[in-house]
Amino acid sequence: MTTNTLVNSKLVCVALNDKAQLAALASTFNEAPYKKPPTQPVLYYKPRNTWNIDGAEIEWAKDFDGNDVPAMAVGASLGVVIGKETCRVSVDEALDHVGGYTIVGDFSLPEESYYRPDIKGKCLDGSAPVGPEIVSAEKIAKPDALSVCININGEQKSVFELANMQLSVAELISIISRIMTLQPGEIIAVGFAGERVAVAKGDKVEASIEGVGTLTNTLGGA
Template sequence: MSRALHDVATGTLLGVALNYQGLLKQHLAEFEQPPYQKPPVKPVLFIKTPNTRNEHDAEVVHPGNGLRLQPGPALGVVIGKDISRVSAAEALDYVAGYTIVNEFSLPEDSYYRPAVKAKCRDGFCAIGPELVPTAQIADPHSLTITLYVNGEVRQQNSTANFVRDVPRLIAEISEFMTLHAGDVLITGTPEGRVDVAPGGRVEVEISGLGRLVNHIAAQ
C-alpha cells in the first residue's frame, strides 16, 4: 500500500453485497422465498472491521479447521470529502480516487445477513497497492477485474456489470448515513468466487489501477 493510500484511506471499510448483475440473478429464486419474497431494493451493506485491514504483498492467514477461504476482488472507492444526502449527479465530486480491494471471506450463507465470523477475521481486507486519483480513470464503470490464483485466471468480470454504479451507491448510502473522508466503499465482488489454499499466491488486477498481491499462509 503506497504512503498516499495509507494517508487517505483511513476510515470505515464499507462493503456492498450483490452488486454484480450475474450474482444477483443467481440468487433471485432464493429472494422470492419467505421471509423476503423480493430482491433487495436498497444496497445490501456490511462492514469490514479495522482488524481486517491488510496490504499489498502481505500474508492472509487461512482459517484452517476444514474451513474454506475465498478471495473477493473488488473496486475500492476512496471518499475524499464528507458526504451527506448527495445526489448521484454530484457524488463523484466527493471521491478522492480508486484502489483495488481483495475482500477475503469464508463462504457466505446469506447475503441479507453477512456473518461477522465469515467476513471480519484478521487480515481479511487487503487494499492497494496505491490510490489512483479520479482524474486518471476516465470511466470507473468500464474496468476489467481479474483474479489470478498461482498465475491462473480464476475469475473475471467488468464494472460495467454493476447493479448500482458508483454515483448511485454513494447517493443511496448517503441518504441515511454520512460518509466521511477516508472511508472506503467496496463496490462488490462478482459471481464465481473460488477457494484458495495455504501456499497460494492471489492477485487482483483492475485495469488502470495495477495489481494487488497477497500470499495465503497456513494458520
C-alpha cells in the same frame, strides 16, 4: 491491527451487486428467509481488525474448535476512496466526491447465506487487503467501465466487468451518503463478482484493475 493501512475510519462493502448473480439467485431470493429480492444495496463492513496491505500474508482462518477451516474464498472490488465529506449527495455530484481509486480484497469463509450479518465469515483478522496504492480520481474517467480480474497462482479465475453492476459507482455513493456521512479516506468496495473464488493454503492471489494496479497477497497456513 495494521497501522499502515490505506483505509481511514471505514471500509464499507457492497454485496450482491453483480447482475448475473442476482439473476441466478432470483428464485432463492423469493423464498424464505429472504421472501423478496433486495430493493437496496446490500452493505457490510470490514471492520478495522480486517484491514491489511498489498503483499501481506492472509491468515488461514480457524473454526471455533481452533482447527483450520475447510474452505476460504476471495472476492475483489474496485475501492472508491472518498475525497471530501460526502453527505446526501445526488447521483450527478457523486463522482466529484471521489478522491481516488484502489483495490479491495475480501477474504472470507465461503458465502452461504445473506440473511444475517456474516460476522463469522467476514470479520477475520487481516482479511481485507487494500492497495497497492490510491490512484488519483482524475486518472480514471469512467470507473464503471473498469473490470476486476483475480488470478490465483498466475491463472485467471474471475473477471468482473463493472458495467455489470446492478448499481453504479455514482448511484452507490449517493445512496450510501443518505445513510451515513462519508469522510475523506473512507472506502467503498462497490461490487464483487457474484461467484467468489475458492482459495487454498499457500495460494498467491492477484487482484488487478487496469490503471489502478495489482493487489498481491498470499494465503498462510501452507
